[in-house]
Amino acid sequence: MYRKLLRFLLAFSIIALISAYFIYRSVAGPEILAEGAETVYVEIPHGTSFEALTRILLAKKLIPNEAVFRSLAKKLNYEADPVRSGRFAVEPGMKLPDFIYRLRNGKQAPxxxxxxxxxxxxxxxxxxxxxxxxxxxxxxxxxxxxxxxxxxxxxxxxxxxxxxxxxxxxxxxxxxxxxxxxxxxxxxxxxxxKDRYIRANQLELSQADVYTLASIVEKETLQNDEKKRMAGVYYNRLKIGMKLQADPTAVFASRDFNTNRVTNYHLQVDSPYNTYKYKGLPPGPIAMASIASIDAVLNHEQHDYLYFCAKGDGSGYHTFAKNLEAHKRNAEIYRENRRKRGK
Structure with missing residues (x-):
């Protein structure tokens, strides 16, 4: 009798251990994603219900067993409606309880x-x-x-x-x-x-003004190493009350963003953004200005140039002039260079 009892208890213990193992495997493992897989991201919109989340996870095949997920979520107090919104990462090797804790605690992947x-x-x-x-x-x-x-x-x-x-x-x-x-x-x-706001004050320009001027420089040249000189031209024009006459502002005013050349049509558009029509800066930026362009305005080259003209040689650079006569000569060189290039 005693031996039968021992055998029964031993058999029961073995069955209990096997059952516990399989319960553990179904709850804590296997991993949601196998080792070596790529991280998966789950995006949960604002107002998502627990039921909707369950459908999202099922669709992404991140729930190995729906019944187990629901049971474990309940035990871990994760059944709120709505659930927390956000973008959550599922890394390779992550167990289901760890993932539920992450969702519950709102630990997002930025x-x-x-x-x-x-x-x-x-x-x-x-x-x-x-x-x-x-x-x-x-x-x-x-x-x-x-x-x-x-x-x-x-x-x-x-x-x-x-x-x-x-x-x-x-x-x-x-x-x-x-x-x-x-x-x-x-x-x-x-x-x-870098004390940029101090430099703006020294130039007697607001931060928004610096940015607006930088946006013009941004659209005027792609060459960072000539932006300071370009900014100096526009700053000189501002200081003497000369119209900026910036081609990019005329393009912005006309909304003809696909044009390859600025024509008289663009220059005649009546808009406060058209600096061929109105003195001073336009009401705001004509584009997002890069940091290089902003710093070019703040640290513009100090010179006497008031004009510039594209070289027309395909380099993307410009030739600068101090007076209108020199500018006209540069403009003729530009046209000749374009003719040579068949433009």
């Missing part, structure tokens, strides 16, 4: 939002929307909200000067307002770095 030299606010909206949850329209609506912009000290015309081209680490579920707040922080850091 995204890199890359801003380059976008032309208009709608382009900024479209670019940002490629990286985070809100769509482009949500950003455009905020960019046009005058009372909100006024509270920040911006207008629709100069809001572009807030954005500094760079790569920014953000969370996928960042709201448009939070995005703007982050850009304000980055903007302030940028202008404090």
């Amino acid at each position: 995204v890199m939002v890359v801003l380059t030299t976008e032309r208009e606010l709608t382009d900024v909206a479209a670019k940002v929307a490629r990286f985070i949850e809100p769509d482009a329209q949500a950003f455009i609506q905020l960019f046009q909200k005058e009372d909100f912009l006024d509270s920040l000290g911006y207008t629709k015309e100069n809001l572009m000067s807030l954005f500094i081209p760079n790569s920014y680490e953000l969370y996928w579920d960042t709201s448009p307002r939070d995005f703007i707040r982050r850009m304000i922080e980055e903007h302030d850091i940028f202008w404090k770095r």
Whole structure:
């Protein structure tokens, strides 16, 4: 009798251990993703219910057993409606309980939002929307909200000067307002770095003015090593009250962004952005200005040049002149170079 009891207890223990092992394997393992696989990211929109999340995970094949997932989620107090939004990483070798803890605690995987030299606010909206949850329209609506912009000290015309081209680490579920707040922080850091705001004051220009002038330089030349000289020309014109007569502003005013050449049509467009028509800076930037262009304005070359003309030799560089007579000679050289190149 005693031996039978021992055999029964031994058999029961073995069965219990095997059962526990399989329960462990179904709950804590196997891994959601096998070792060596690529990390998978799960994007959970605002307002997602637990049921909707379960469908998302099933569609991505990240739940090895739906019943086990539901049971474990309940035990780990992860059944809230809605669940936390965000972008979450599933690394190779991750166990289901660890993934549920990550979802519950809201530990997101950030995204890199890359801003380059976008032309208009709608382009900024479209670019940002490629990286985070809100769509482009949500950003455009905020960019046009005058009372909100006024509270920040911006207008629709100069809001572009807030954005500094760079790569920014953000969370996928960042709201448009939070995005703007982050850009304000980055903007302030940028202008404090290298005492840029001090240099702007020395030039008797606001930060927005520097940015606007930089946006013109940005569209005038692709050669960073001549941007300081180019900026010096425009600064000289500003100081003596001469019209900037910047071709890129005429293009912006006409909205003819696909043109290859500026014609009399562009120069005659009646718009405050057309610096052939109106003195001083336009109401705001004509594009997002690169850091190189901003620094070129702040540290522009000091010279007596008032004119410049493309060389026309395909180099992308310009020839500078101090007076109109020299500029006309440079313009003739430009035309001759183009003729030689069959342009």
